[in-house]
Amino acid sequence: MNFLDFIASRWQSLLVDSYQHASMVLQCIVLATIVGVLVGIAVYRSPAGAAIATALSSAILTVPSFALFGLLIPVLGLGVAPSVLTLVLYALLPIVRNTIVGLSTVDQPILDAARGIGMSRLGVLTRVELRLAWPAILAGMRVSTQMLMGIAAIAAYAKGPGLGNLIFSGLGQLGGANALNMAIAGTVGVIVLALLLDAVFVLIGRLTTSRGIRG
16 A cells, blocks of 8 residues: 555544644643743743753753653553653743743833833733743744654653554554554654644734734
8 A cells, every 4th residue: 555545544543643643732832831931930030040940941851752751651650641741841941941031131121111100010020021022932832842743752652642653553563564654654744733833833923922022
């Protein structure tokens, strides 16, 4: 069976795997964004705190994904839990770093003006600083999403959902019927999803960022 025939015969299961893959990545990005932005808010005014937060989130990326899954499986078991935790941890660095950079580069005169019209500290943070830092935060989310698309495929090692199961099945059956088709279909699916999600983030950026900030 050639590749196109393989796709035509299994398009429904491929769509399900693609949906599960994209859904897991997006949910983990949302969780990582919440955690990363909160960490960034907590430390961006402290150079030492910012350096520690960046160093810790950087250290996570030095751990091979297979090793991290292997360490988490005895604790969390197989399935969604170790997959989600691993992806959230790997997504933190770009979001934490960009949140810190975005918040720390807001011009002081803008903050002084906001305080001068009677805005509270929380009001300045939520209505001025975070809005101005949003393009940087969104850029961090885009980078993290692209990283997670590939790492999510390795989640099949922990019986996680997504296209990784197709890739692992194909690689495990190399030499058998349709083994290569399965591996290629899973790999191409990951690439297509990564491109589509990146386009979605570009659209979100255009819709949520004012022209003045974009300029």
